[in-house]
Amino acid sequence: MNRWFEVYATRAGPAELRQVALVFKDVSERKxxxxxxxxxxxxxxxxxxxxxxxxxxxxxxxxxxxxxxxxxxxxxxxxxxxxxxxxxxxxxxxxxxxxxxxxxxxxxxxxxxxxxxxxxxAGKLRLEVQTVNIREIVEAALETVRPAAEARGVRLQATLASGATVMGDPQRLQQVVWNLLSNAVKFTPRAGRVQVLVERRDSSVEIVVADTGKGIVPEFQPHVFERFRQADGATTRRHGGLGLGLSIVRQLVEMHGGTVSVFSEGEDRGASFTVRVPLAVTLRREIEAPETLRKEAAKQDLHCPPELAGLRVLIVDDERDTREMLGMLLRRCGVEVSLAASAAEALRLIESERPDVLVSDIGMPGEDGYSLLEKLRKLPRESGGNLPAVALTAYARSEDRTRALLAGFNNHVAKPVEPLELLAVIASLSWRTRKTST
Known part of the structure; x- marks a missing residue:
């Protein structure tokens, strides 16, 4: 009956009759x-x-x-x-x-x-999908981590199959491999070894990063890819980091339709991470090797685009150190630089000096960069209303870039910026000024 009853039994009538009264009380609802x-x-x-x-x-x-x-x-x-x-x-x-x-x-x-x-x-991470050669991605990531591995005395070994092509975002896939490699190098002691294997398996490309390092205790392995989780979270821990790298790896791999897993026999017995990404169905075009995640641009000679010579640039930033650094950088390329510490000062300089390009911070006390540009775009063209503008800001999310472009900035560059990148961005806007003047 699938019901509950409380049953009460009591003697009824004379004892010699041996009679019993039974009372059934339905308590199903209470149960x-x-x-x-x-x-x-x-x-x-x-x-x-x-x-x-x-x-x-x-x-x-x-x-x-x-x-x-x-x-x-x-x-x-x-x-x-x-x-x-x-x-x-x-x-x-x-x-x-x-x-x-x-x-x-x-x-x-x-x-x-x-x-x-x-x-x-927030669900706002987007992939720039194209055909990607995984071998080239891994080779670029290896070159990025090689200096750190050599400094720690860790050997890097690679076996990379050719023809392993997937559809994906080359920068994000390289971020996956770089995170796994740098993590392996960090947890591998001197004279240890980190191996990378790339091969085609069924309809997928498999990337294996294995090391002879610290390993992972069995009870922590289910939590390896969780955000903010670290096997050693104490203040006495030996290795730095925020505990985000492997979580980001899992999210990026899953966004590419793949999987990532980990295996370790235990503490001090190394670890092996395996990434599987579906093979590309068709090869749309020839693949160019992606740039490495880190350019050693600062170690190279400063290359000044010729378009910068004689250009007048106004830099607006409430941080004095940033203003002076950017000013010195641009002056080395023959740029005539004006500096402003606020939106009000910038508007006065635009009216008096008529610069060719504006480079402005967003977050400033009083009036921010958006307010500055709103007032600028209300000016007549002859007073600087169409002045090309670059947002150089620490607000670096994709929605920040979108907001800056919708506000009227011609470009958005996130801090910290590589000098060569900033020079190229400013040079790319110089044609607007020259076209207007002619």
Whole structure:
């Protein structure tokens, strides 16, 4: 009957008759309520444990973010102060500059990871899909991590099959491989080995990154690809990072229709990560090798586009150090530079000096870059209303770029910017000014 009853039995009548009265009471509804209450209590207990875990992970993550962002800042500020002292040799100054650059790039990578996670959570990360040769992607990633591997005494070995072509975003796929390689190098001790294997398997391309490093304990392996999770989250941990890299790897691989998995026999027995991405059905065009994630542009001679010579550029930024650095960079390329610390000052300079290109920060006290451009675009053409403008800003999400372009900026460049990239962007806008003047 699938029902619950309470049964009461009592003697009825004279004892010699041996009669019993039975009363059945239907308590099915009460039992159902009790069962629901027990289920709700179990769910509430699980939710409370989950919330407590989330709170603990959040607190650990925020502490880690603070530590990881402050650590490179310590080196940057310390060596910058050392450069101000007299008596440093040329070798010491070179070492100071290299250290500042290395730590700045490390901090920039941390910020990029945070922005990627934010875009993934908001569902706003987009792929620029094209045909991609996985071998070329892996070779480029290997060249990027090779200096770090050599510095740590870790050997890199690669077996790369040819003809492994997929449809995907080359930059994001290279980010996947670079994350796995850099992670393997970081957790592999000196004289260890990191191996990369690329091969076609059935209808997929398989990328395997295996190392002889620290390994992963069995109880943590199910959590390897979770955001903000680290096997060692203590303040005494030996390896840095935010615990975001592998989470980003999983999200990017799944966006390409693939899978990623991990295997480790345990602590100090190495780990192996396997990425599988579907093969491209057809090859649409010849594939060009993608650029590496990191260009060592600062180590090359500064190449000035000829279009910059004699160009008048107005730089607007409330940070004095940024203004002066950009001004010095552009002056080395023959640019006539004007500097402004606010939107109001910029409008006065535009009226008096009539620059050819505007480079403006977005986040400024008082009036921001959007307010500046709104007022600029209301001016007549002869007063600078059509002045080409570049948004150079630390607001680097895809929606920030869209907002800047909709506001009237001709281009959006995220901080920290590579000098060669900024020079190229400004040079690309010079034709607008020359066309207007003619």
């Amino acid at each position: 159902r309520i009790e069962a629901n209450r027990a289920e709700l209590f179990a769910l509430e207990s699980a939710a409370r444990r989950e919330a407590e875990t989330a709170t603990r992970l959040r607190d650990e993550f925020l502490a880690t973010v603070s530590h990881e962002l402050r650590t490179p800042l310590t080196s940057i500020l310390g060596w910058a102060q050392m450069l101000q002292l007299d008596g440093l040799s040329a070798e010491q100054r070179r070492h100071a500059i290299d250290t500042i650059e290395r730590n700045a790039r490390a901090q920039a990578q941390l910020i990029e990871d945070l922005l990627d996670v934010s875009s993934i959570l």
